[in-house]
Amino acid sequence: MMASIIRIKVNGTKKRVEVEPRELLVDVIRDKLGLVGTKVGCETSNCGACTVIVDGRAVKSCTMFAVQADGKEITTVEGLSKDGELHPIQKAFVEKHGMQCGFCTSGMLMTAYWLLNNRRNPNDGEIKRHFSGNLCRCTGYQDIIESVKHASRLMYPKEEQIEVSQ
């Protein structure tokens, strides 16, 4: 099958990448762009280790062809920190021990990034619902929930219980 060129913006930088139509976005991100922070866990759309942001929405990059992302803006876990400074969500996961082995973590961070960009002060129920597509086999989730709540305080220190619509 003929390769095609896609144009994507990855973590703020414009890229032209040659891909085969059958290639999955996650494989292009990892193998062609060298951004191996995004993980492949199950490859069956269950675990969420491959979560990235495409045009503002968290999706599973193992269940999207790279050509479907043509013209879109992608954020991976490597795009969170700025100038060597960890993103508040990353700091929160460090401070609240939101990880053990770390395999699920980049996916967790990306779902947290999506959630907290849309809802500044999510409650436990909202957090659980938003993370139902991200599996963790180590932590038992409690520290992840705590990390997300801590991140919301770090990101929006003066925020009351304000909700922005999705």
Add this chain to the structure above:
Amino acid sequence: MVSSYGEGGKILAGGQSLIPLLKSRLFAVPHLIDIGRIEGMRGVTEDKKEIHIGPLTTISEIESDKVVREHLPALGDASSVIADPLIRNAGTVGGNVCHGDPSNDIPAVMHVLGANFVLEKTGDRRISDVENFFVDTLQTDVRSGEILTGIVIPNPPERSGSAYLKAEKRAGDFSLAGVAVYLELGKGETVSKLKIALTSSGPKVMAVDGLYAIIHGNTLSPDVMGRICKRASSVSRPVDDVHGTAEYKRNVVSMLTGDAIKIALDRAKGGRR
């Protein structure tokens, strides 16, 4: 383009059903045609008579849509229990119905809401009603070369209500069983119209017939409710599997039916449709 590839081309929308199927090697196709960028096929609009849903509207967008929440609450209920939020961000309502999986949650809702499906191909346009649209497992009335370009649902009247409930083993799973209910109230507390359809309960979405004889002119007394739930579970045709026995799943249908009717009834009374 879709027409020119005929049987050799398969439409790709959000890919959340198709890509897993292709990966599993259960299915292969020479060409995929990505329709994901067709702007005119997105969004929900309403007029007095009808609600129009673009098939490319994502399940997440349906979940938070104001028109859906206000007028088609069963569709909002179903959208919020499909898979997980990340899959809902990519999966589309059109893909959910065109896939024809009896475990997909939206077909049962389309059934009770009386949806019509607009199917188009070069030089031709036709309407398929919900009775004919779902043919068999993974088979719908979408013919080779056709695209589902619109879903049209009659705008429900005052004093009507709908609801969808599903039982699942773990968050994000397909259902053990799911039940969609739509009802209209007549004089006083009587129910003038009741429609029920079931998910994961047979080779395709299962419409529960024989309800009119049970409800006509009646209020939803415990006796009438019991007969409705029994009717729903007798229509369901589940199979024994690791998730439970057929008998267990029929009991689940019965229980969900009762609960969904109560929610739909509350919504009908509360002025919320």
